[in-house]
Amino acid sequence: MGDAFKALSDPTRRHILELLSGGEMTAGEIAAHFNMAKPSVSHHLNTLKAAGLVTDERRGQNIVYCLNLTVFQELMKWFYDFGFVKGEDDHEDLE
Secondary structure: OHHHHHHHHHHHHHHHHHHHHHOOHHHHHHHOOOOOOOOHHHHHHHHHHOOOOEEEEEEEEEEEEEOOOOHHHHHHHHHHHHOOOOHHHHHHOOO
């Protein structure tokens, strides 16, 4: 899980995840949202992939990326388990 937190620490990678939250995208479509060289975007994608936050699939000449929601579920469970996120039972009755 440490790799996931390290990957999430970078604002560019968080932006890539936000883009992918709208659906799968090719590497070129992702790169079009950034003012950086494509190899730099590829480095960020590889970091996200190594952390398990995204998956990729080759479709012809393109590589399509999408979110790996399983890892996000594990991260959310970690936040709940350590009390960083309060569940519905944790709210005080305001009446």
